[in-house]
Amino acid sequence: MRAIPLTVTALTAALLLTACNNGTSGGKGKSGSACELGKVSVQIGTASVAPAAGDTGEVPVSITNQSAPCTLDGFAGVELKAGGTSAKVPALQGAKAQKLKLAKGDFASFTISYVRGKAGDATSLEAKSVKITLPGSGTAMSFPWSYGPVAGKGGASTPNASVSAFQQAGD
Template identity: 75%
Template sequence: MRVFPLTVTALAAALALTACDSGGSGSSSKNSSACEIGKVSVQVGSASVAPAAGDTGEVPVSLTNQSAPCTLDGFAGVALKAGGTSASLSSLSGAKNQKLKLAKGDSATFSISYVRGKDGDAASLAATSMEVSLPGSDATQSFPWKYGAVAGNGSATKPNATVGAFQQAGD
């Protein structure tokens, strides 16, 4: 009878995966099935650039799995960098995370929304690059930030910018 051994194996695998997840967010709680930079291609798409200070812009980021099936469970990590300053972005208020499983060749997208700041203003972050990481992995990839200064929420180290939830792309 083959059903029983497969059911027991599936149950054991599910319990093993559940036991491995401590629910924390440190380097000791890596998810082995999490999508990783280096195993997915990441591209920053054509942005809807904020033309002037106070305007809002959108920067789409897409990724395509180039390896074994993996999972996106959480929000992308994005940090804007300017010289020696690094400012992490928070997730979009009210955005709901959806767990996405990507087979080889599958794609997903997320967007970065930002408010354009005044060039030279001490409360704006004159970002020159952004660093992207995926949930469950510490690996990062840097991209140029060519969309102007980002307005700060009281200071340049608290940029008025957010990261949206992953969305399945393609078919």
């Protein structure tokens, strides 16, 4: 009679291990796998540009799923580039990422907030492009940055900028 409890225990363990796979690695064809650039479209919307040094601006970025259902689990990776210099933009302090599932046609957005720096100032990053990656995906897309220099927190390699959590749009 010990065979039944051992079989149930083994089956339970197998199911628990299977449940641990959240689809972010090795499950590209599964429903709920990480959203990937190339299978979603990315657009930078009309920005609220910081008009002068010290002012804050916001750049909205929208993601629309063009393929099978996928998941955004974490923050977008954002990197500002100026020639040979690049600087990663951190997540907004205190923000909590939520796990969003996107069906085909669904979209979500996040915002890049920044403080405009002084042109020619050594502590500002004269950004010319922004590179974006999605959580769980190593593929990146670059877009022009036309919103002026970004102020640094003590230097150009530490931008005074942040990335908000994804927000799902729609119903």
